[in-house]
Amino acid sequence: MFKQVSKQLAFQATRNFSTSKQSNFKVTVCGANGGIGQPLSLLLKLNPLVTQLNLYDIVGTPGVAADLSHIDTSSTTQGFKGPEELGAALKGADVVVVSAGVPRKPGMDRDDLFNMNAGIVRDIADAVSKNCPKALLAIITNPVNTVVPIAAEVLKKNGTYDPKRLFGITTLDVVRSRAFIGHGNNVDPQSVEIPVIGGHSGVTIIPVLSQSQPKYSKEIEPLTKRIQDAGTEVVKAKAGAGSATLSMAYAGARLANSLLRGLNGERNVIECSYVESTVTEARFFSTPVVLGKNGLEENLGLPKLNDYEKKLLVEALPELQKNIKKGVDFVAKS
Ligand code: LMR
Numbered sequence: 001m002f003k004q005v006s007k008q009l010a011f012q013a014t015r016n017f018s019t020s021k022q023s024n025f026k027v028t029v030c031g032a033n034g035g036i037g038q039p040l041s042l043l044l045k046l047n048p049l050v051t052q053l054n055l056y057d058i059v060g061t062p063g064v065a066a067d068l069s070h071i072d073t074s075s076t077t078q079g080f081k082g083p084e085e086l087g088a089a090l091k092g093a094d095v096v097v098v099s100a101g102v103p104r105k106p107g108m109d110r111d112d113l114f115n116m117n118a119g120i121v122r123d124i125a126d127a128v129s130k131n132c133p134k135a136l137l138a139i140i141t142n143p144v145n146t147v148v149p150i151a152a153e154v155l156k157k158n159g160t161y162d163p164k165r166l167f168g169i170t171t172l173d174v175v176r177s178r179a180f181i182g183h184g185n186n187v188d189p190q191s192v193e194i195p196v197i198g199g200h201s202g203v204t205i206i207p208v209l210s211q212s213q214p215k216y217s218k219e220i221e222p223l224t225k226r227i228q229d230a231g232t233e234v235v236k237a238k239a240g241a242g243s244a245t246l247s248m249a250y251a252g253a254r255l256a257n258s259l260l261r262g263l264n265g266e267r268n269v270i271e272c273s274y275v276e277s278t279v280t281e282a283r284f285f286s287t288p289v290v291l292g293k294n295g296l297e298e299n300l301g302l303p304k305l306n307d308y309e310k311k312l313l314v315e316a317l318p319e320l321q322k323n324i325k326k327g328v329d330f331v332a333k334s
Contacts, residue, residue, distance in 0.1 A: 023264045024051040027256065028093040028132075030086075030124050031100030032079075033060035035245035036140060036252065040099060043253035045071050049260040056080045056089035057100065086124070090131035095259050097169075097252055098124055101141040103242040104235050110143040110201040111323065117141050118150055118330050125151035129158035136259045136295045138167040138273075140252050142243075144200040145320060148274055148284055149327030157331065164296040167259070168274025170200045170286040172244065172251035176230045177207045185217045195288050195303045196272055197313075199323065202228055204316045210306040220308065262291030275299065280313070282320040 027044055031037040032055035044050050045068045053068070053075050055061045065079030080089035090096060101117035104110065121141050128137055128151075137155075141147050148168035155161035173196040182189025193213045198206040207227045209220050216223060226233070234244040255271055262269045274286040279301050290298040305313065 023049055023260075025049050025094045025260050025263060026052040026054065026092055027095045027097065027260075028054040028056060028089050028135075030056045030089070030096060030098045031141070033057035033064055034099055034101075035103065035242055036099040036248045038064055039246055039249035040097065040140075040252045040256075041068060041077075042071075043249060044097075044256060045073055045075060045077060047075075047253070047257055047260070048073070049257070049264060050075045053077045054080060054089045054093065056086055058082055083123070086127045087131045090127055090135070093132040093135045094263060095136045095138065095256055096124075096128055096132065097138045097140065097256050099140040099248075099252060100124065103245075104142070104231075105240055105242075106236055108235075110231070111146070111326075113142050114146060114326065114330075117143070117147060118327070121147040121150050122154050122331065122334060125154035126158065129155055129160040133158075133160035134162075134165070136165050136167065136263070138169055138252070138255055138259060140169045140248060142200075143323060144168045144170065144274060145204060145284070145323035146327040146330075149324045150331055152276060152284075153328055153331035162295070163276040164294055166275065167255065167296075168200065168284065168286065169252055169255050170196065170198075170205075170272055170274050171255045172248050173200060173205050173207065173227060173230075174272050175247060175251045175254070177209075177212070177227050180223060180226060180230075181209075181212055181214075181216050184223070185214060187214060196227070197286050197288075197302065198316045199274060199282075199284075199286060199320045201231075201323070202319070203312070204320045204323070206309060206312045206316055208303045208305060208309055210309060211303045224308075224312070258291055259295070262295070262297070263293055265293060267292075270300070280317060282317055283324050285320065 055065045061079035065077045068077045177194045178189045178192040181192045195208045198204045205228045258271045269291040288300040
C-alpha cells in the first residue's frame, strides 16, 4: 500500500517534468539561492533526466544543496559559492539555467533592471564560453529582451556562439495564458494550447489568442492586456517583496525539462522561446521552436495572426528592437 502511494506521489510530483527514456544530464542553475533559483532547483531535483545538479550563487548555495540532497531522488546536488567557483559549477554542464539578478519593485519595469543585471549575465555567459561552450543556455534574468542579446554577443566575442543553443525563457507567458484561459473557460489549464510570441515585457508579449485551443470564451482584449501586464500584477501584489518567483520557477523548470527531453532524443518537443531568428525584423523573437539533440532544431515561425494580433506585432517590434540594440551596444562598450 505504502509503496503504491509513494510511487503515485513521485509520479504526480514529476508529471510535468518527466519523459519515457532516462538519460544522464548535468544541469547548472546560476542564481540558485534566489527567490526563483531555490524553487527552480527543487523542481530540477525532481526531474528524472537530471543526474547532477550544480547550484551556483554568490552566497548560500552550500546550504541549498545540502537541503536538496536529502530529497530521495537519484540526482546528486552540489553547491558552488562566489565568482571563484563559477567555472567549477559550469564545467561540463549540458544545460545552464540563469535566474541570477535583481527582481523588480513596484513602479519599475523590467528595463529598469538593466544596470543591475546586464553585467551579471555578461559574466555568466563569459564563464559558459570557457567551461561548457556546448551547453544549452536558458535565461530567466530580466530584462530578458536585452540580456539574451548580451549573452549572444559575449559568446560571439569568445567564438562559442551557436544561436541554436541560446534561449530566453518566455515560458511564463505561455503558462499564464494557459492558466487564465483554463480558469476563464472552466477547463483544465493543462489542456490549453496557445502560442505566445515576441518578447518578455509589456507590449512585446503577444499572446496569439486566435490560435488558442480551446478558444477563449470571453473578450480577447482585456485578456491580452492581462497577459502583457501579468508580471506587474504579481509585483504589485508582492508590494515591494519582489516579482514572480514560484510561477517563474515552474516555467523555467518546464523549459529546462523540454530542453532535456530534446537532448534525450525525444521528438516533437515544442516550446515558445526567445531565440535569434529571421522571422521578423527583430533579431531576437519568441516563436514556437522544435527542440532536439542540438538544442533548437527548427523554428516554426509566426503562427497565423488575425488583424488584432498583427497590430500587436506592429506595436511590439520597435520596442523589441530598441531592447535588443541596448544589449548589443552594452557588450560593444564593455
Ligand atoms: C514575470 O513575468 O513575472 C517576470 O518577468 C518578473 C517581472 O519582473 O515581471
